[in-house]
Amino acid sequence: MPYALRRTGQAALVVAATFVLAFLLLHALPGDAIVARYASPELGLTEAQLDQLRLVYGTDQPVWVQLWQSAAGFLSGDLGTSLQNGAAVESLLAAALPATVALASLGFLVAVLLACGVAVAATFSSAEWLRRAFRSLPPLFVSVPVFWLGIVLLQVFSFQLGLIPVINANPVEALVLPVLTIAVPIAAPLAQVLIRSIDDTVAEPFIAVARARGAGPRWLLSKEVARNSLLPTLTIAGVLFGELIAGAVVTETVFARTGLGRLTVDAVATRDTPVLQAIVVISAVGFVAINLAVDLVAPAIDPRLRKAVHA
């Protein structure tokens, strides 16, 4: 399978290039990280002590040596050391990951349900005005600032309606509003793509044939349209993954939750470049892996793509 091999090689190349770019970007800081962190007068460290710290963190080496060491570390699972608290980056990430995975996966699930609901209502509602109303929802969702949406949900459901306690909420209650917040920016592009692909599918001749043979809207949707409209949504899976990460950053900040997003925000605030570099590289690996999987799996789902792949 030369296509799969070539595509995998391409993906590996992009990951490697992302690593180099992230490294150079975050190490091109004015002065070195040790000066930024330890040279403040109140710590009272001498120049010799700073040199020792440089030795410990390896920042006395030329950039390309550091790049090589960092790359070797990443490949063996050593993601570096946080400049802020000296902890191993991989253990910081491991501690933050479960909370974010729970938030992101539930948010994604809700987003898929929301998007499918909106897309079906926007294309199969009987009334014209209803279809129009649902069609205007995705552009609206895209335009709303996510952080603002979180605050408004908090305002309405916790403070005005009192449905979800602000203090002493149990883990499930504490997840409801964050999940809703993160779901909206994911649902919007998903619904947009779904609506477009349902429109395209409905215009196909085989739908007209099925209709002529007496198929009702429900039968059409479940047997003919759904299967054919789902494939285009796979193409934005990588983009949605990026949206999930951005959503986690914002949502965890708004609701003061711990997790990867919170870790990112703290890393930026304290210029903790090793932590940020690890998060950037891992996100890029996720994006590239998802796109690679979609490219390799799509021909298996849709026979029409097989020819194009071999051509």
Place this chain on the structure above:
Amino acid sequence: MSASAAVLLPRSTERPAARRRPALTLVLAIAVLAVALAWAIAPWLFTSQDPLAGEALNALQPPSGAHPFGTDATGRDLLARVIFGAANSLSGAAIAVLVGLVVGTAIGVLAGSTGGVAEEALMRIVDVLLAIPGLLLALSVIVLLGFGVTNAAIAVGVTSIAVFARLARSQVLRVRRSDYVEAAFGSGGSFLRVLWRHVLPNSLGAVLALAALQFGSAILQISTLGFLGYGAPPPTPEWGLLIAESRDYVGSAAWLTTLPGLVVAAVVLSANRVASAVRKATA
């Protein structure tokens, strides 16, 4: 090109009619953008209140005739802060689009016109920029450049380089293959001249549509960075920062978050509406 052409091309008869009576939502969107732009250019024409100085006795007043958007925790008029904030948010978005447009188009045109190894290398860089989630890329650039309004705008601009580069490259490839460009080369046009005379005018519509779309998303992203605290420092009136500052009063002063957020959403929605109109008109 009269009666017979109209029969052959039914679409060409529909277009002028549509142009005479533009959609109501489009008119509304243009109006919203015009107001926001006017706020950014001459904010003092729209409010007599000071966006930075407030009276402490007047703090946390709900919306009223004197203060249509209410007042914040230090008694500053919220509407004045939103109006004066337009300059920061819109100019930031403009800088972001400009950065993405200029750098991205340069990369795309270079890739599309050189071909070979240079094209491969440039487009792999674009792949890398696409592989890093936008917000993380923007945050990395901010760590590099430092906090601030302009730096946040540049960071957001960097995230849009990749899409502009891809569009520019595809446009160059499309136009290069057309006969009249071959003819222009054949009649002795230099590469830059052909690019300027033929490729650029033919690609302008698609690029403008993307720029309009990016303008809306840049406003959103800049307000997100402002909310996270990496944009304008307080007490600068900036839309994202306004919402962040009012977060502590979410239980007692709902208008402080609701109203600025609605303004941001309306402007972004309008920018997106205009973008889709530009895309349809130039397609």
